[in-house]
Amino acid sequence: MKNGMENMENRDIRLLAVESSCDETAAAVVLNGREVLSNVIASQIDLHKLYGGVVPEIASRKHIENINQVIEQALKEAELTVHDVDGICVTYGPGLVGALLVGVGTAKAISYAADKPLIGVHHIEGHISANYICHKDLEPPFLCLVVSGGHSHLVIVRDYGTYEIIGRTRDDAAGEAFDKVARSIGLGYPGGPKIDDLSVQGDPEAIKFPRASVEGAPYDFSFSGVKSAVLNYINGCKMKGIEYSQADIAASFQEAVTDVLVDHTMLAAENYGIHKVAMAGGVACNKGLRRKMEEQCTRRKYQLYYPEPVFCTDNAAMIGAAGYYDFINGKRDGWDLNAVPGLKLGSD
Ligand code: KG4
Ligand code: ZN
Numbered sequence: 001m002k003n004g005m006e007n008m009e010n011r012d013i014r015l016l017a018v019e020s021s022c023d024e025t026a027a028a029v030v031l032n033g034r035e036v037l038s039n040v041i042a043s044q045i046d047l048h049k050l051y052g053g054v055v056p057e058i059a060s061r062k063h064i065e066n067i068n069q070v071i072e073q074a075l076k077e078a079e080l081t082v083h084d085v086d087g088i089c090v091t092y093g094p095g096l097v098g099a100l101l102v103g104v105g106t107a108k109a110i111s112y113a114a115d116k117p118l119i120g121v122h123h124i125e126g127h128i129s130a131n132y133i134c135h136k137d138l139e140p141p142f143l144c145l146v147v148s149g150g151h152s153h154l155v156i157v158r159d160y161g162t163y164e165i166i167g168r169t170r171d172d173a174a175g176e177a178f179d180k181v182a183r184s185i186g187l188g189y190p191g192g193p194k195i196d197d198l199s200v201q202g203d204p205e206a207i208k209f210p211r212a213s214v215e216g217a218p219y220d221f222s223f224s225g226v227k228s229a230v231l232n233y234i235n236g237c238k239m240k241g242i243e244y245s246q247a248d249i250a251a252s253f254q255e256a257v258t259d260v261l262v263d264h265t266m267l268a269a270e271n272y273g274i275h276k277v278a279m280a281g282g283v284a285c286n287k288g289l290r291r292k293m294e295e296q297c298t299r300r301k302y303q304l305y306y307p308e309p310v311f312c313t314d315n316a317a318m319i320g321a322a323g324y325y326d327f328i329n330g331k332r333d334g335w336d337l338n339a340v341p342g343l344k345l346g347s348d
Pocket of ligand 2: 127149
């Protein structure tokens with residue numbers, strides 16, 4: 001396949017992208033897979049906060065209310081109409097089925113009405129491809145740590161659209177562990193950014209939480225143990241009538257999780273001889289993780305890539321970046337494109 005800055009027809013390709021897999025309704029226009037012409041995100045976080053997490057039925061309803069305006073806004077900011085774009089990309093999995101269906105249905109309708117090609121995009125491919133937006137020079141092969149609310153994967157990106165999953169979580173995803181621990185220490189939803197901020201005030205060495213590894217699977221993750229250890233620590237303090245520091249728990253928990261993420265990534269980079277390392281997904285915003293990964297990559301002279309925070313959490317620009325490589329590779333979907341909540345990636 002051609003590299004990132006070219007395409008088969010050697011002309012500019014503008015793609016409208018739609019993302020609605022969880023609690024953000026998003027649309028974007030992306031030029032040649034790397035340049036963001038617009039990136040509109042309507043977040044539902046304030047609504048779901050009331051319930052301590054994403055309520056799928058509410059998410060679907062909100063997507064329906066927002067999606068048309070979000071798409072119109074994305075086209076307006078790019079100063080284009082739907083007739084000017086070369087195709088419509090949409091996330092079709094993994095994610096919440098009702099939420100995905102809103103995006104898929106809308107994208108199909110636009111594609112049909114405007115007679116534009118339709119390209120279904122894998123959400124995790126999108127997260128990985130966010131790195132192409134922020135690092136114009138990045139090309140496969142590279143190793144990517146994908147850490148979001150639903151996934152914790154170590155992926156070798158062999159080529160555009162070619163993925164080999166070498167590590168996965170056995171239980172909770174990293175972001176899920178952040179969210180659950182935040183809830184147990186009373187920080188509310190979404191917990192990741194709150195733990196990240198509070199950690200600055202705490203001592204990461206105050207409490208020794210476990211760093212789990214999975215026997216025989218050196219790149220796999222398991223976060224349920226550290227989550228239980230936090231709950232046990234809190235319950236123990238309560239039973240003994242000892243006051244505990246939220247900040248110390250946050251910092252020590254973050255330290256335990258990020259130690260494992262970085263150690264496994266470094267081990268994989270070393271064993272596979274891949275010295276370009278990327279991060280993707282909401283947890284890639286984490287300041288502790290970024291710092292630790294930077295230290296370790298610098299020490300080993302590895303090149304490190306991660307997207308700006310707005311492209312780490314859910315957005316449609318990343319879907320337009322991933323969709324571009326599908327588009328120039330000739331991938332097209334038909335009217336039978338459906339939402340696939342458990343969609344697998346590459347060798348998964
Ligand atoms: O990638 P994302 O927006 O959605 C999914 O595809 O899941 O990731 C959301 C997850 C949430 O669990 C959130 O708590 C976590 O990313 N997150 C963070 C931070 N910002 C977002 N976790 C740790 N530190 C952060 N700064
Ligand atoms: Zn995501």
